[in-house]
Each structure stands twice: as C-alpha cells, then as structure tokens.
Amino acid sequence: MADLQAQIEELWDRRADLASGDHDAMAVVREAIDLLDRGEARVAEVDPATGEVVVHQWLKQAILLLFRLSAMETVEVGPYEYADKIPLKRGYQAAGVRVVPGASARWGSFLDRGVILMPSYVNIGARVGANSMVDTWATVGSCAQIGENVHLSGGVGIGGVLEPPQAAPVIIEDDVMIGSRCMVVEGARVGRGAFLGAGAILARSIPVIDAETGEELSRGVVPPWCVAIQASRPRAFAGGEFGLPCILVIKRLPEGERHDKAALNDVLRAHGVSA
Template identity: 40%
Template sequence: MTLESDIHELHRRYENDDLDADSAGSDERDTLDAFLEALERGEVRAAEKRDGTWEAISWVKEGILLNFALRDIQPRRYGDVTYHDVLPLRENDDLLAKGTRNTPDGTVVRRGAYIGEDAILMSPSFVNIGAYVGDGTLVDSSDTIGSAAQIGSDVKLGANLVLGGVLEPIENAPVVIEDGVALGAGVRVTSGFVVGENSIVGENTLLTPRIPIYDLVEEEVIYGHLPPERRAFTRFVESSMGEHDLFEGGAYKPAVVATDLEASTLENAQREEVLRS
C-alpha cells in the first residue's frame, strides 16, 4: 500500500459513513500523521503544473480534509495562550538547518505546511495546512497563506496580504504564485487564481477569476490568471449599472490592467483609450 492508496481508502470509508473521528483508531491516525509529515517535507503537494497548467492533486486534498474530519478538537498551547483545534502547530526544528527565519510573537505555521530553504516568515503571519512556501520566499507581517496555496521560489509577499485557500471542491486547483513574483502590500489573491512567474502586482490589487485582466501585451481580456512577466495594477472600468437612474455620473467596476515589465508607464489617457476600445 502507498500513502496515496491509504488516503483513498480512508476517504472511501469516511464517505460511506464507515469512519469518523470517534471510530478512527491508531492505524488511521498513523496514516494521517504520515500524510502531514509528507506535506511538511514537500514530498506531496496539493497542486502540480502539468503541460503548462496547474492541476489539483485530489488525493492530497482528500488527505487534508480527512485531517479535519477524523480528529477531535483538543485544547493546545501556543506560548501562554490556550487554543482549541484539531491539529497542533507545525514543529519548526527543521528551519534552522534550512537557513529559514521565523520571527517570534505571532508567526503561526499549522501542521502540514511546507517551508523551503532560506525563507523568511515575519510576525504576525499565518501559514495554513497544505500550503507550500518555496525557497527564498518572504512572507511579510500580517500575511495570511490559505490552505493548499502554492507559492514558488524567490517570491516577495508584501505586508497585510491574503492568499486564499481552496480545499473544496477537491478537483479545483488552489491559489498559485509562481517563481519570482512580487506582490505589493494589501494584495488579495483568491479562488484558485494563478500569478505567472516574475510578475509584479501593485499594492491593494484584488486578483480573482471574477475580475477581468486587461492584458495590454497580448491585447486581450483574460480571467483566472496573470501571464508571466507582467506588471499589474487595479483600475476601474465603466459598468452597465451606470445606466440606472440611481448612479448619477455613471458606475464603475474593478478591473486589473497588465503591462509588459519592460514597457514604459502609459499615460492615463492612453490607458482609458485602450480600456474603452
């Protein structure tokens, strides 16, 4: 039996109401613990890039969900604080050998998260189960890394940033931030959005599949991903709601504009002309 097949079997039993937190024994807990250890070593990941497209690894997401379903809430200690959860926090003894720093007073890493070499985790920050933080990546103060979010190497995450988690449905890929990306302070990335490698995203930008990306490089409107080597920032475009009498002076909806990293900044009038064409 492999870890994958063991997780599939536990999931089958759980779906058939043959297994729950009360009936799970030492064998089942051993499988769940081995799964969390594999996540923390980076041996398994919640998503992988295949033929240029990020795909969810369903059995890994099954394993993450089973760690909630087959465990009881227990009182636990974090410093002087008692908290209540089904999982303890991740042991960070391996970070010293990796050359990775995690500052005190609020750097929280849940079990099942992978932290790479030469990374920096500033406090307060939170990294949830199934997340993958690549080598040389900076997680800045007040950042939240959601369940199963995949972050590449040499990524810079600005302060007060949120990367959403996508656990269900299990076939949906999570948020992905590829290698070399820089996200400004206050950026939010949700619902499985993919930020292409070496892109730069301006502060307070919201990236979600429901908001259009006006890619001025390829001159197209795209959804759900930002191509590699882009500089992106928030703009507002006219909304059809502006035709309603309540919206005197028009109504606008958020959009994201993406330009080439090497291109000079467009003047406001040029941007408006492109967006309205």
C-alpha cells in the same frame, strides 16, 4: 506513493463512518500529511509540458480526513491559550527557515530553505518556495502554492481552498512580487516574475486586461514578467453604468528581469529588514 494514495481514497469513500480516535485511519492520514510537511508531495503543481495546473486531489482529501479524525486539544503557551485540532510545524532551524515571533505555520505546510516568515500565517497544505518572504500579517491559505524568491508584502491575503477537493489552489510562480494588501483568491494565478501592485484584488472572475491593446488576456491569471495594477472597467447594467474592478497589465518586463521596486525589496531582505 500510489499505495498511500489508494489508501487515502479508500478512507475518503467511507469518510462518513470515520471519527476521531480511529488510530489505523489516522496513521495513514498522518503519513500523507508528513509528505506534505516535508515537501515530498504537493497538493498542486504546474505541469512544465502544458503549463496547466495539476491538482493532486488525494492530498487534499487527506487534509480533510485529518480534520475529521482529529479531536480538539487545548494548547497553552505562556499566557496564551488555543483550542485546535492540528499541531504547528516544528524544526525550523534545521530546515533553514527564519520564523519571527508571532508567525505560525501548521503541520502539513511546507517551507523551503531560506523562507522568512514575518508575523504571518501559513495554513496546512500550503507550500512556500525557497528564499520567499511572507511579510507581516500576510496569510497563505490552505493548499496555496507559492514559488521561489517570491515576496508576499504586508497584509497580503492568499486564499486557501480545501473543498471541493478538485478545485485548483492559488498559484504564485517564482520571482513574483505581490504588493501590500493584495488579495489573490479562488484559484487565481500570477505568472513568473510578475509584480502585482499594492491593493489589487485578483480572483478567477476578474478580467486581466492589457493596457496597450485593451485585450482581455484572461480571467484571474496575470501573465509572467509584467506589472499589473488594480483598475476599473465600465460595465452597463439595467440600472446604469458602473465601474467593476479589473487588473490592468501596464508594463511588460524583459524576461528574467524583476521590476526595480522588487529588487529594492531583495536588498532589504538580504539585510534582514522587512519592507
């Protein structure tokens, strides 16, 4: 893989000279995207030793090169017509993934076994862990990393990040429940087993506050095993005091125990019903 990384980095350095139709460059880029597509490489991961997010920049560079090297193509499906540069993912049944009509995932995203895609969208470089559910109208942005047994409820927007290549993507850890219509963007992170209440907006600049102590725990990082909801905090400006959004941690959950409302969703999912 080190050799492939070096080749991508070399292409990246001379990207200004590359154009679609360069078959040699495309063959190298395709190899890298295939690794992402099969889940053998990932754009970012949490280092188990430090808990920090490690971004593998060269894989993001490969995705950006793919856009540069690909030409637009018209694709027709029945009465639908599309014009794009990147094909869709294939081979769902062999991969043990259920994909409901209306859902799309791009080549170069990875869906692990047991994933269910309701009519939703998964962009290139994103990764969805085993047995996770991407519910109706949820979107998983480019390079976002979703763990195992996660539920992204209806309409959830998980932000994508391609540029700059070193920017960390959104990380949703295992066993997380993201409530309906939440938006998690800009390299924000939700810790294992957390429940983010419906309608929350989590970005890197949003304070996450502990309701018990009033302490600001982080900006953009929800701790593991807790329930966190959208709230507001007073903020003084020259023009007066205004309420700015924050995320409030209202409950801590015993480690390893998901919130009972997430458990209900597990039951529904086991019976093939979307919540």
